[in-house]
Amino acid sequence: MKALLVEDKAYIRKGLLNLLKLIDSDVEVIGECESVKEAVVVANACKPELVFLDINLTDGNAFDFLEQTEHLNFKIIFITAYEEYALKALKIGAVDYILKPVDINDLELALEKVKNLPIAQQKQQIQTVKSVWNDDESKLILSLHDTFQVIDLNELMYCESDKGYTSFYCSDGKKHVVSKTLKTFEDQLIMANFTRPHQSFMVNLTFIDKYDKSGIIHLKNGKKIPVSSRKKEQFVKAFLTINSD
Numbered sequence: 001m002k003a004l005l006v007e008d009k010a011y012i013r014k015g016l017l018n019l020l021k022l023i024d025s026d027v028e029v030i031g032e033c034e035s036v037k038e039a040v041v042v043a044n045a046c047k048p049e050l051v052f053l054d055i056n057l058t059d060g061n062a063f064d065f066l067e068q069t070e071h072l073n074f075k076i077i078f079i080t081a082y083e084e085y086a087l088k089a090l091k092i093g094a095v096d097y098i099l100k101p102v103d104i105n106d107l108e109l110a111l112e113k114v115k116n117l118p119i120a121q122q123k124q125q126i127q128t129v130k131s132v133w134n135d136d137e138s139k140l141i142l143s144l145h146d147t148f149q150v151i152d153l154n155e156l157m158y159c160e161s162d163k164g165y166t167s168f169y170c171s172d173g174k175k176h177v178v179s180k181t182l183k184t185f186e187d188q189l190i191m192a193n194f195t196r197p198h199q200s201f202m203v204n205l206t207f208i209d210k211y212d213k214s215g216i217i218h219l220k221n222g223k224k225i226p227v228s229s230r231k232k233e234q235f236v237k238a239f240l241t242i243n244s245d
Contacts, residue, residue, distance in 0.1 A: 001115075003027045004048035006065065007079055008034040008058045012100055016052060016079075019104050025111055036060040040068045048074050050114065055080045063130050073119050076126065077110045086133075092141055092148040093129030095122065137191060142168065142178050149176050153192040157207045157219060159185065161200050171207070171221075193242070197227040197235040205242045211235075 007013045013032050020027050030046050033039040035058045043051070043065075051074050053062045062078065078097035080086045090097045096110040096117075114122070128150050131139045140156070142149040155171045161182035168176045182202060194202045197217060209220045215232065217225040227235050 001027050001049040001075075002030045002046065003050040003052060004039065004043055004046065004074075005029050005032045005052045006034075006039040006057065006062075007032075007052065007054040008056075009054075009100075010034075012054075012079070012102070016102050016107070019102060019107050023104060023108055023111075025108075027111065034058055036064045036068070039065050043069045043072060043074070047072065050075050050077070052077050052079055054078075055086050061133075063133060066126065066130075075114045075117065075119060075122060077114055089129045089132040092132050092150070093125045093127075094148070095125045095129055137188070140168075140185065140188065142176055144176065144178060151176065153189070153194075153204075154206075157204055157221065158223070158225060159189070159194075159202045169223075195235055195238045197225065197231050199228065201225050205238060208239065211239055 005013050005016060007016070013034075017029060020029065027050065030048060031042045033042050037059055039051075039057075053065065053076050055062050055078060057065070066076075076095070078090055078095060079100060079102070080090065080097055081100045087097075096113050098106045098110050131150065132141060138153050140151040140153055142151060151168060151170065157169050157171055159182055160167045160169070164179065164181055166178055166180055166182050166185065168178075170176075182196075182200070186196065186202065189202050190196075193205050195205055196202045203217060203219070203225055207219050207221075209218045211217055211227075215227045215229070217227060217235075219225065
């Protein structure tokens, strides 16, 4: 595989090159860059199949580089220091990364994984990383049993809480359950056009078909959700406001 090494610290680049020689991989480094600007030029000229990509560069970050090279098809192994926020984004996206200083075993594992990963699948994972990195308010990150699930709040119909668990129901029919209370997500959901008509429910106002004055919300998929008496006035106000726009 023809590889491009994008890392702003020379000693990290040198160490990575030495490790690649030691493990006798079929990776051939065809270029080294330390900035976004330089990396874009070299990537366009050399068309690498693999890019070792540092998160933070001298004139920007990895996503600046990726935006300017999205027309190219290459696989990516991220390089990062132990930065909590960067690691959170990478783990949620399930993309391959190696920590500085680079460990030979970690490098071998990352190469093994990335070689068998379709480019289209990795690009989708990287979009998830980018959303988390940019703190995209239209996305909700759920920590499930063994994975992180990204939910587009525009496609989330409603949430239901029960005994410390919250279920998320999406317009594509998928359901996700987390062991957290609805209160945990309330602030972000309210910012995303949700209302809480009942202690056990939060509803996306755009998915409401009609409201029965007896206290029942009818969603567009046929689901009926109760409105508690003490939240009725607040709900009706939100419902009428959105439907008068």
